[in-house]
Amino acid sequence: xxxxxxxxxxSRVIFEYAARIGQxxxxxxxLRLNADMARDLVGAERCSIWLIDAEAGQIHTTVAHxxxxxxxxxxxxLVGACIAQGEPIVVNNASADExxxxxxxxxxxxxxxxxxxxxxxTADGTIIGAFQALNRLxxxxxxxxxxxxxxxxxxxxxxxxxxxRQEAEAARLFLRELEIARDVQSRLxxxxxxxxxxxxxxxxxxxxKFVGGDxxxxxxxxxxxxxxxxxxxxxxxxxxxxxxxxIQASLRIPLLQGPESLTELVAxxxxxxxxxxxxxxxxxxxCGLVNCQNRRLIFLNAGHCPPMLVRRNGEExxxxxxxxxxxxxxxxxxxxxxxxxxxxxxxxxxxxFSDGLSEAMNEHGEMWRESEIxxxxxxxxxxxxxxxxxxxxxxxxxxxxxxxxxxxMSVVALRIR
Numbered sequence: 235x236x237x238x239x240x241x242x243x244x245s246r247v248i249f250e251y252a253a254r255i256g257q258x259x260x261x262x263x264x265l266r267l268n269a270d271m272a273r274d275l276v277g278a279e280r281c282s283i284w285l286i287d288a289e290a291g292q293i294h295t296t297v298a299h300x301x302x303x304x305x306x307x308x309x310x311x312l313v314g315a316c317i318a319q320g321e322p323i324v325v326n327n328a329s330a331d332e333x334x335x336x337x338x339x340x341x342x343x344x345x346x347x348x349x350x351x352x353x354x355x356t357a358d359g360t361i362i363g364a365f366q367a368l369n370r371l372x373x374x375x376x377x378x379x380x381x382x383x384x385x386x387x388x389x390x391x392x393x394x395x396x397x398x399r400q401e402a403e404a405a406r407l408f409l410r411e412l413e414i415a416r417d418v419q420s421r422l423x424x425x426x427x428x429x430x431x432x433x434x435x436x437x438x439x440x441x442x443k444f445v446g447g448d449x450x451x452x453x454x455x456x457x458x459x460x461x462x463x464x465x466x467x468x469x470x471x472x473x474x475x476x477x478x479x480x481i482q483a484s485l486r487i488p489l490l491q492g493p494e495s496l497t498e499l500v501a502x503x504x505x506x507x508x509x510x511x512x513x514x515x516x517x518x519x520x521c522g523l524v525n526c527q528n529r530r531l532i533f534l535n536a537g538h539c540p541p542m543l544v545r546r547n548g549e550e551x552x553x554x555x556x557x558x559x560x561x562x563x564x565x566x567x568x569x570x571x572x573x574x575x576x577x578x579x580x581x582x583x584x585x586x587f588s589d590g591l592s593e594a595m596n597e598h599g600e601m602w603r604e605s606e607i608x609x610x611x612x613x614x615x616x617x618x619x620x621x622x623x624x625x626x627x628x629x630x631x632x633x634x635x636x637x638x639x640x641x642x643m644s645v646v647a648l649r650i651r
Contacts, residue, residue: 244275247275248275251267251270254267261392261395264392265296265297265393268297268392269299271385272382276370276378276381278370280368280369281297281367282295282304283295283298283363284296284363284365286361286363287308290305291308292308293305294306296393300344304338304342310335312333312335313351314333315351316351316352316353317361317364320353320361322351322383323349323350324350324376324378326374327348328346328348329346329347334346334349344368346368348369348370348373349366349367350374350379352366354386354389354393355386356390356394362390365385365389412470414472414475415471415472415475416441418472419447419449419478420441422451422478423449424437424450427460428460430458431526432651433524433648433650433651435649436619436620436623437644437646438623438627439644439645440627440639440643442590442639442641442643443639447466447477447478449465450644450646451482451485452646453490455489455490455492456490458525459492459523459524460526461489461521463482463485463520464519464586465478465520466517466518466589467481468515473511473514477511477515477517477564480507484502485521493523496533497570497571497573499521500519500534500536500559500563500571501569503563504563504566505567505568511564513565516562516564516565517536517563517564519562520534520539520556521533521534522556522586528577530576532574533574534558534560534572535559536560537559537561537562538562538588539588539589540556541555541587542611543555543576544583544584544585546581553611556574556584558573559571560572578650580650580651581615581616581651583615583619583622584648585646587646588642588644590639590641590642590644591626591627591630591643591645593641594630594634594640595640596633596634597636622647627645
């Protein structure tokens, strides 16, 4: 009977496992096969694969022969030292090494005599854990280090591939969620504005690619008043879209009926949203009622970018900010709000916008200034609502240049004729 030498044994083990590894359907099965191959390559009694849990500050086994998951504090034990040093560790008398964690043997009933630990590295050299072999007859040698490094490279590649697949799947789901949220948002944005005598009204909405939560509404009440809202929900994705839809639905019916008080309406919506979403999502909101017959504006600003009221007095153009209101809705329960009433003159212009316009950013990370908006409004005060919006958006885009739009951009402009 021919006695198999070390080289033949190693070749046989590699070829035996190569086919099985190639047929493995998932990462967990592949890692178990790698641990089995490593054990047989170096002639160890057991092998384990350890990974770093950075959030918990620990290292843990993802595969371990003979036992369940083991967790220890990062940097502890021989495996912890291997990861910390980034170098292989060979110890052939474990009990005599002060780094050895004897409590694991006490917990598992296993008797560790010799240890070989190899860092697990990704393709870019990042250490993500370690490969450990236990108890080889006669102890581990430098040749065993090379063999375990061979097995460890398989494991590191498998773990990295699994991570990349998980990240790709998470990105795919995230993009799908954003598509659904964007579809919800598009259905909430009205097309055009009600034709009301004595009022020139125009709107603009352009969603950002990934981030955003803008919404607005324009409604004609039974008495000929225009009710308009413009808000911005915190967060993104489906949860933000649900909040957006909930707020608009909660506002629409009362606004269509002609509310007696904006403060009571917004306070009710605030408590409903806060109760449902527990401050996880909130929204800034500007809500206004314009009566074209008596030229009266009633408004409430719940933490939104203060709209600009542009007025001409002879040769002088002035801009007032509409700030009266309170905190964003959904932020705190029981928030009290305040509304304000103004009498508008012929030619007065109200411009509401989201921070996607006022905080437009260029490729250098510089932010557009609201003073630029004020200057454009002063210089173009006589233009129509549509022309003014076009000037504002063109100026913001010119400033942003090649930078990708970072947030939804919404504008509602109203002029009393």
